[in-house]
Amino acid sequence: MAYKAEALGRRHQRAALRQEQVLDAAEHCFLAEGFHGASMSRIAAAAKMSVGHIYQYFENKEAIIIALCERRFSGFEALLAAAEQGGQTASASFVDAWISQFAWWIDPERAPLTLDIMSEAGRNPKVASVVKRIDQRFRDIMRSSLLPLAGPIPQDEVEDRLEAIVMLSHGMTSRITADRNADPGRILGAFRLAVHDLLTRP
Amino acid sequence: MAYKAEALGRRHQRAALRQEQVLDAAEHCFLAEGFHGASMSRIAAAAKMSVGHIYQYFENKEAIIIALCERRFSGFEALLAAAEQGGQTASASFVDAWISQFAWWIDPERAPLTLDIMSEAGRNPKVASVVKRIDQRFRDIMRSSLLPLAGPIPQDEVEDRLEAIVMLSHGMTSRITADRNADPGRILGAFRLAVHDLLTRP
DNA sequence: ATAAAAAGAATGAATATTCGTTCTTTTTGA
DNA sequence: TCAAAAAGAACGAATATTCATTCTTTTTAT
Numbered sequence: 001m002a003y004k005a006e007a008l009g010r011r012h013q014r015a016a017l018r019q020e021q022v023l024d025a026a027e028h029c030f031l032a033e034g035f036h037g038a039s040m041s042r043i044a045a046a047a048k049m050s051v052g053h054i055y056q057y058f059e060n061k062e063a064i065i066i067a068l069c070e071r072r073f074s075g076f077e078a079l080l081a082a083a084e085q086g087g088q089t090a091s092a093s094f095v096d097a098w099i100s101q102f103a104w105w106i107d108p109e110r111a112p113l114t115l116d117i118m119s120e121a122g123r124n125p126k127v128a129s130v131v132k133r134i135d136q137r138f139r140d141i142m143r144s145s146l147l148p149l150a151g152p153i154p155q156d157e158v159e160d161r162l163e164a165i166v167m168l169s170h171g172m173t174s175r176i177t178a179d180r181n182a183d184p185g186r187i188l189g190a191f192r193l194a195v196h197d198l199l200t201r202p
Numbered sequence: 203m204a205y206k207a208e209a210l211g212r213r214h215q216r217a218a219l220r221q222e223q224v225l226d227a228a229e230h231c232f233l234a235e236g237f238h239g240a241s242m243s244r245i246a247a248a249a250k251m252s253v254g255h256i257y258q259y260f261e262n263k264e265a266i267i268i269a270l271c272e273r274r275f276s277g278f279e280a281l282l283a284a285a286e287q288g289g290q291t292a293s294a295s296f297v298d299a300w301i302s303q304f305a306w307w308i309d310p311e312r313a314p315l316t317l318d319i320m321s322e323a324g325r326n327p328k329v330a331s332v333v334k335r336i337d338q339r340f341r342d343i344m345r346s347s348l349l350p351l352a353g354p355i356p357q358d359e360v361e362d363r364l365e366a367i368v369m370l371s372h373g374m375t376s377r378i379t380a381d382r383n384a385d386p387g388r389i390l391g392a393f394r395l396a397v398h399d400l401l402t403r404p
Numbered sequence: 405a406t407a408a409a410a411a412g413a414a415t416g417a418a419t420a421t422t423c424g425t426t427c428t429t430t431t432t433g434a
Numbered sequence: 435t436c437a438a439a440a441a442g443a444a445c446g447a448a449t450a451t452t453c454a455t456t457c458t459t460t461t462t463a464t
Contacts, residue, residue: 007460011412018413032325036238040450050415052452061450112324118380119321122314123234131380163377163392170376171369178320178333178372190365197399213438220439242424252441254426263424 019057021047023071026064031112035065035120066126069117073134076105080138083145095149095199099192102172106184112177118170138166150199161198168194221259223249225273228266233314237267237322268328271319275336278307282340285347297351297401301394304374308386314379320372340368352401363400370396 025047029038040061044051058064079101105111121128139162147153153161172187227249231240242263246253260266281303307313323330341364349355355363374389 011459014413034236034238034321034325036236039448041448051450052416053414055451056413112321115317115321115324115376118376119236119314119317121380122317122382123236128380128382135381157395160388160392160395163388164370164396167373167377167389167392167396168366168369169373170380171371171373174317174320174372174376175365175369178323178330179337180324180330186362186365187369190362190369193359193362194366194369194396194400197403198396201399201403216439241422243422253424254428254442255440257425258439 015057018049018053019067021049022054022057022064023068025049026068027110027113030065030068030116031110035116062124062126065120065124066130068113069127069130072110072113072117073130076134077137079105080141083141095146095196096192098146099188099195102169102191103184103188105169106172106176106187108176108180108182108184111173114173115177118173135166138169146199151202153199153202164198165195217259220251220255221269223251224256224259224266225270227251228270229312229315232267232270232318233312237318264326264328267322267326268332270315271329271332274312274315274319275332278336279339281307282343285343297348297398298394300348301390301397304371304393305386305390307371308374308378308389310378310382310384310386313375316375317379320375337368340371348401353404355401355404366400367397 022043026038026043028046029043032038033042040051040054043064044054047054054064058067082101083098105114117127117131121131142162142165143158147158168191172191175182175187176184224245228240228245230248231245234240235244242253242256245266246256249256256266260269284303285300307316319329319333323333344364344367345360349360370393374393377384377389378386
């Protein structure tokens with residue numbers, strides 16, 4: 001009887017592990033071949049699982065894609081959360097620190113996945129809604145934690161400046177993906193310069 | 203003899219027409235399903251041609267993708283060329299006009315194709331080299347025709363500012379694609395504001 | 405405590421389609 | 435008449451998903 005709960009816990013833990021295994025493998029395959037180019041059998045091989053086994057945890061291939069989107073963005077949210085905490089204290093140096101965190105986000109190893117997600121959002125409504133959620137959160141956090149530290153900004157320019165920062169963040173992903181020789185340090189440097197301008201210019 | 207040349211010319215013209223037909227159809231299908239999701243048979247149907255007929259003009263599917271990349275970017279180059287001509291005369295208002303031209307580039311109907319191209323560049327070297335060419339041309343033109351009109355910029359910041367403008371242009375494409383409800387006018391407005399900052403700030 | 409029973413995890417071959425490409429046949433235009 | 439243009443049938447490989455089956459773990463009954 002007491003065993004039951006214990007066994008159940010173990011099963012859940014195992015299932016969660018398997019799901020991660022699938023997502024890791026799918027990420028690897030999607031990066032190499034894209035969402036539609038990657039096949040279930042190759043994903044299974046990469047996960048060292050059978051293809052039938054994968055279908056025990058994911059209804060279909062699309063479900064894997066959605067889950068992967070969410071996992072990718074949860075990392076971004078964590079990055080944003082750091083801004084929410086330390087947002088009140090420091091000033092310009094805090095903005096700099098916040099910007100530095102984007103180094104993880106544009107890691108060339110995984111950034112291409114983000115671009116595939118943006119592309120897929122244009123044709124898959126489920127993906128689009130996941131993207132929309134994180135986009136709103138991004139702007140909310142900037143409004144509440146970044147703008148108060150910025151210089152005085154004309155009210156009618158606020159939304160445009162936020163949009164520009166969002167665009168820059170998308171642009172980093174695209175540049176890192178399209179040009180494998182691009183230096184992440186330089187990309188981040190350009191991002192820092194532009195964001196700095198957008199936040200400090202009166 | 204004189205006939206021959208004429209007939210030959212007509213044949214070439216016809217062939218060129220067929221190629222455009224294929225590219226139009228492929229563009230339509232790629233936009234709806236992505237490079238790997240679109241099938242030759244559906245492309246053929248959209249082109250109102252047979253699949254075998256298509257293979258008379260393109261070695262394989264990849265060749266269609268490459269040709270489409272080049273066609274897409276040739277439109278962008280035309281846009282850039284306008285900057286090369288009128289570059290010497292006017293001042294800030296010219297920059298504004300130049301920026302306005304990007305409205306065509308971010309047309310939601312076709313911008314998603316550009317994002318797919320950037321994504322594909324990350325895994326297909328042929329696509330990557332096409333992208334690289336246009337990227338260099340973009341920067342060259344900005345250096346020669348845009349910077350002279352800009353305010354004085356610290357030498358060590360020039361490349362970062364150009365990179366930021368390139369990023370913004372990528373970012374527009376990504377934003378327009380990922381968020382179908384995004385207003386192109388607002389996107390372009392944010393682009394204008396940011397580019398203006400980057401070019402006029404000392 | 406332990407053997408029998410039940411449940412769940414895992415497999416990989418089989419399904420019906422669809423894929424990109426090639427081959428053969430028919431139509432067209434000069 | 436005859437080469438080029440066009441069509442579409444034919445090819446084998448690959449696709450996502452399902453299914454019957456086997457292996458492992460957990461629960462039950464003695």
